[in-house]
Amino acid sequence: MRQRSTDQPTDRRMDLPTGLSTAHAFRRLARGLRLVLLIALAVLFLVPFYLLVRNGLATEADITGADWTFFPRSLQWGNLRELFDDSSVPMLHALWNSAVIAVLTTAGTLLLASMAGYGLARIAYPYASQVFYAFLVTLMIPSAVTFVPSFVLVSSLGWISTLRGLIVPTLFSAFAAFLFRQYFLGFPRELEDAARVDGLGHWRTYWRIVVPNTRPVFAAVGAIVFIGSWNSFLWPLVIGQQRDAWTVQVALATFTTAQTVNLHELFIAAAVSILPLLVVFLVLQRHIVAGAERSGIDE
Amino acid sequence: MWLSFFDAHNTVTPIDFVGLDNYSEILGDPSFISSLVTFVVFSLFIVPATYGLSLALALMVARLRFAQAFFRSVFFLPTACSYVVAAMIWKLSIFNGVRFGLANTVLGWFGGSDTAWLSTTSPPWYWLVIVTVRLWLQAGFYMVILLAGLQRIPRTLYEAAAVDGARPGWQVFRYITFPQLRATSVAVVLLLVINAFQAFDEFYNLLSTARGYPPYARPPLVYLYYVALGQGQNLGLGSAGAVILALIIAVVAVVQARWFGLGRQED
Numbered sequence: 001m002r003q004r005s006t007d008q009p010t011d012r013r014m015d016l017p018t019g020l021s022t023a024h025a026f027r028r029l030a031r032g033l034r035l036v037l038l039i040a041l042a043v044l045f046l047v048p049f050y051l052l053v054r055n056g057l058a059t060e061a062d063i064t065g066a067d068w069t070f071f072p073r074s075l076q077w078g079n080l081r082e083l084f085d086d087s088s089v090p091m092l093h094a095l096w097n098s099a100v101i102a103v104l105t106t107a108g109t110l111l112l113a114s115m116a117g118y119g120l121a122r123i124a125y126p127y128a129s130q131v132f133y134a135f136l137v138t139l140m141i142p143s144a145v146t147f148v149p150s151f152v153l154v155s156s157l158g159w160i161s162t163l164r165g166l167i168v169p170t171l172f173s174a175f176a177a178f179l180f181r182q183y184f185l186g187f188p189r190e191l192e193d194a195a196r197v198d199g200l201g202h203w204r205t206y207w208r209i210v211v212p213n214t215r216p217v218f219a220a221v222g223a224i225v226f227i228g229s230w231n232s233f234l235w236p237l238v239i240g241q242q243r244d245a246w247t248v249q250v251a252l253a254t255f256t257t258a259q260t261v262n263l264h265e266l267f268i269a270a271a272v273s274i275l276p277l278l279v280v281f282l283v284l285q286r287h288i289v290a291g292a293e294r295s296g297i298d299e
Numbered sequence: 300m301w302l303s304f305f306d307a308h309n310t311v312t313p314i315d316f317v318g319l320d321n322y323s324e325i326l327g328d329p330s331f332i333s334s335l336v337t338f339v340v341f342s343l344f345i346v347p348a349t350y351g352l353s354l355a356l357a358l359m360v361a362r363l364r365f366a367q368a369f370f371r372s373v374f375f376l377p378t379a380c381s382y383v384v385a386a387m388i389w390k391l392s393i394f395n396g397v398r399f400g401l402a403n404t405v406l407g408w409f410g411g412s413d414t415a416w417l418s419t420t421s422p423p424w425y426w427l428v429i430v431t432v433r434l435w436l437q438a439g440f441y442m443v444i445l446l447a448g449l450q451r452i453p454r455t456l457y458e459a460a461a462v463d464g465a466r467p468g469w470q471v472f473r474y475i476t477f478p479q480l481r482a483t484s485v486a487v488v489l490l491l492v493i494n495a496f497q498a499f500d501e502f503y504n505l506l507s508t509a510r511g512y513p514p515y516a517r518p519p520l521v522y523l524y525y526v527a528l529g530q531g532q533n534l535g536l537g538s539a540g541a542v543i544l545a546l547i548i549a550v551v552a553v554v555q556a557r558w559f560g561l562g563r564q565e566d
Contacts, residue, residue, distance in 0.1 A: 030468075031362075034362065035363075037359065038360070041374075042373045042374070045374055045376070045435065045439075047401075048377075048380075048385065048435065049376070051388055051392045051393070051401065052384070052392075055392055063392075146541065146545075147520075147523070148527045148534065148537040148538055148541040149541060151527070151528070152534055152538070227378070227379060230381070231380075231381035231382070231383075233381065233383055233499070233503075234520070237503075238528060249381055249384075252383050252384065252387060253383050253503070253504050256383070256390065256391070256504055257503075261391070263391060266387065267391075270387055270388075274379065274380055274381070274384055277379045277380075277381075278376075278379055280379075281376070281378075285375070288378075289371075289443055292443045292447075293443060293444060293446075293447035
């Protein structure tokens with residue numbers, strides 16, 4: 001760094017053609033290096049996804065063979081059939097559980113959190129700011145620290161190994177409500193005032209005016225909640241104790257930590273498990289990025 | 300919280316009130332203390348690593364003149380992957396400690412010898428495995444946040460710096476970009492610390508085997524999991540642990556808020 005700063009005088013005399021061209025060349029070189037580095041990093045970031053598919057479609061010998069090759073010697077599409085035919089792995093059932101949980105959690109969270117967010121953003125009532133501060137405090141407590149108390153509560157209700165136990169406690173997300181509040185604060189108040197003049201109350205203003213005009217925030221929060229729910233592990237592990245209540249993540253983990261594993265089957269199972277997410281992700285990416293950006297501003 | 304004052308083995312309706320005994324037991328438990336140490340070690344690795352990589356990625360992607368969306372998508376893509384799946388790839392394909400693992404294959408090209416990444420504690424290579432999993436999974440997310448922060452820096456500041464003769468590169472970064480990014484950086488570091496505190500998935504899936512979880516490298520949540528839901532099912536003790544952890548987080552949050560001057564945004 002220090003060496004570079006000694007060139008500084010030459011650089012400042014931009015009117016000299018030589019100084020200009022060396023600076024120019026230096027900048028082009030830096031840009032080229034940056035691009036090479038980015039491509040290398042991008043490849044590195046994609047390798048794990050490739051390994052997942054590679055091992056999922058390889059024979060067992062191709063995964064554990066002594067001479068490991070980057071490309072498998074043959075593609076075994078039969079691995080897919082093997083996975084779903086294998087009665088010792090409840091893969092289909094686990095996928096179904098995960099789908100039900102993720103869909104219901106997303107729908108429920110969107111409904112509850114958006115209404116809460118609207119209430120926090122727009123409705124004035126006594127102690128409204130105190131309620132908001134209480135809200136912020138629950139945001140500070142990581143949800144994972146509450147897992148022992150939540151477990152106690154759920155088990156005293158007799159909800160262990162039920163879908164209810166897996167869904168209901170996760171339904172209310174202070175974080176989602178907070179994102180909604182921030183978004184609604186920026187919603188033009190004139191539209192709501194016009195609705196009020198037309199005789200609509202909070203409820204109908206919300207459903208007929210606010211919701212139809214704020215679809216992007218619903219897409220963003222929905223995608224984030226869906227991905228979080230599909231990928232969540234600790235809570236399903238704690239609550240879904242019996243095989244019937246396993247989600248995809250719990251099923252995969254059970255086999256990852258088992259004594260003997262059928263590797264190609266495990267990898268194809270994992271590849272299948274992230275497929276729905278990649279679809280959601282690619283379709284809604286623009287909104288997810290917007291949501292992620294917002295979550296940085298508000299902390 | 301109510302349970303934390305009771306002797307609650309295998310039950311949620313205890314009758315045996317034990318007062319503060321659960322608290323003194325957990326605070327005197329060396330494995331509880333070591334779980335806190337594990338968390339500190341883990342966050343000392345993961346927080347600077349993720350912040351550094353995310354910032355580097357954001358700076359490089361922001362400067363691109365083409366294919367910006369492509370690179371952003373590639374780095375962001377791991378966000379869609381679960382810790383379970385990522386841990387599986389890391390444990391069984393990259394760092395599996397035998398000849399056919401990717402890491403050992405690559406090491407072999409450079410003449411290195413096979414390394415048992417996860418099954419040995421000396422040297423503790425498992426830290427490398429644990430940290431890289433999380434790094435891969437979350438760097439893209441924070442890159443997006445930092446990119447948004449970079450785009451909020453007014454162009455005029457850079458123009459002014461150029462007029463004043465600041466060298467593009469390090470000087471501009473040191474005196475313009477980095478200070479302007481402060482608020483975003485504080486948010487990112489805060490989120491990283493909170494997330495590191497909640498680490499469970501990758502530890503569990505990487506280190507746990509059919510024989511159980513090793514006695515070392517248990518961050519607070521793994522510790523709580525085994526106390527409250529392991530063999531003893533000591534829910535009273537587990538509740539006490541949860542209360543203590545919540546208190547620690549509250550204190551850390553307040554200290555951090557003071558430290559970074561977040562309290563000033565009180566409107």
